[in-house]
Amino acid sequence: MNEVFVTVNGKEKSVEFVNNDKVIIDGKAYTYDISCENEFHHFLRLNKKTFDITKVAKDKNKIVILTEGNYFECNVQTKLEKNTETILAHSEKSQHKEDVSSPMPGMVLKILKKENEEIVIGEPVLILEAMKMENEVTSPYSGFLKKIYVSENTPVEKGTKLFRIE
């Protein structure tokens, strides 16, 4: 019931809290203790070593952790969520379909691609002007540019949908 699946650095780890002081990661047991100073600052004692941890940001299943100068973007799922996802993945053909949103408020200066064009990961799709600099917004996936939601010379907010890759 207390098993959680965490994907960190592309590796999936199973984390299971068995007692108040014991955690099993991928079958290996550790003694642990967690305290929090406030919502954003936690201490984790793992065996004998203590780690200072900041919770940088949290979004439903995504938690960003900073410890010892390393950022970790953790995708966290409970066993139930994971099972549901597996069922869903079988019911529809799992493909990368995703909207790419603007990482910054700014202005769409130029659109470099056309709808339905094939896109390779890392290829620039449009130029966004922010902080007086021109920034290329690249595609995080390979696929087809299904839809462009914005037009040239329009301002966008952070999080505005820019285009869709399928």
Next chain:
Amino acid sequence: MFNKILIANRGEIAVRIIRACNELGIISAAVYSEADKYALHARLADESHYIGASLPSESYLNQTKIIELAKEINADAIHPGYGFLSENASFIKRVEESGIVFIGPSSQSVEMMGSKTSARELMKRNGVPIVPGTTEKIVSIEEAKKNANKIGYPILLKASAGGGGKGMKRVFAEEELETAFASAQREALKAFGDDSVYIEKLIEHPKHIEVQIIADKFGNYCHLFERECSVQRRHQKVIEEAPSSFIDEETRKRLTAAALNAAKACNYYNAGTIEFLADRNKNFFFLEMNTRLQVEHPVTEFISGIDLVKEQIRIAAGERLSFTQNDLRILGHAIECRVYAEDPENNFLPITGIVRYHRLPSGPNIRIDRGIETSSEVSRFYDPLLSKISVMEKRREDAIRRMDIALSDYLIAGLKTNITFLKRVLQNKKFLSGEYSINLIEEELTPQNFAELAYVCPEDFENVAAIVSAYLKLQPQNHTPLQSSRSSNKWTELQYE
């Protein structure tokens, strides 16, 4: 000495200047915009004055308001910091005419160095080596093509009024020129209100080396050695060090002499920096002069033992330099890291947000310059620089180690920063060897490299991240604070709710 100084800036540099004022017993007057009402600089100053809306043009760039305010509050002098109005010759002229002292060079010196093309011309006449290229601005694409062919590809397009990489484009072949030229003009126009662009030969794999100079109004000139600032992303510096491990004693002599010549050529006084590009054979070329205090001044303060900001204020007040060239020695090796709210995995795009938690590193010879703390907002209006960490040690490798530990001790929540990225640079083999150029980041530290580096991250940390995130997932409401021990002392009666 001055009685009151108005600080026409914000963020960490305003805080830095307030400290210098405090130490000299001068009243510090800060200005703030709407977004900065309770920013650190506005809280630390002796007086804080509202000057307008959050857009820089409404506040920190509003020349009339700033000068009027300075008169109204009886400020004797204005310190501009860096950026904003610091290198604006017409602003400096207005300050001079209003009878207020500008803490920096004269408007004439700034004017002479302000346009990159005329500065290149001036340097050429004064025997300071410049990068081959045009000394006039280029207005048409035909002209650009003609000059580019004459100079030979690869070339660099640069904004005459430029700085900070805005309006700068590398061009490797003629077919790329037209797009790059148009883009450079657009950026230059937007950033500086002037679309003049010129062409330089692109020096491949150069190092960015700069010399700090300082002069009083009596014609005494000193240099405070060089800084190396080759670690750059998007043409902006991220890590700076002093001295440069690449420069030997003989080269240092030639380099600092050229820098002093450059300063004398424009009758310079106050603190300034002459930037050079150095090629692999230790030839160096004048790049530009920054007629102001620089972001990376702490590394020079570390290795020289001179407080540049206090010295700037004394010089502006008409005092002589408090030291001579012979008093100066290189005291160690210093490094500065700029901590930015930005996403290194996504082309270093700036990130906005609120700092939810902030714990700074500390220890021997670790210095922090910052404009933020817990609950500060990093808005889209201003540069996303959060803080600067500087360290010094006797040897470069020990300084790097000290910096690495300092970065590990830095905790900040609420927004993502480049801390991990900075650590990766410090661990890079080329960086460690000192044999790196300004292309280091784009050649060795791209997101593709990060993916590989992620796998060498100690498994320990990954487990730590996994446990804590799993814990937070299962107990989203778990914010119970640490139990404090209830020992009996006189404070136990005070219960803070």
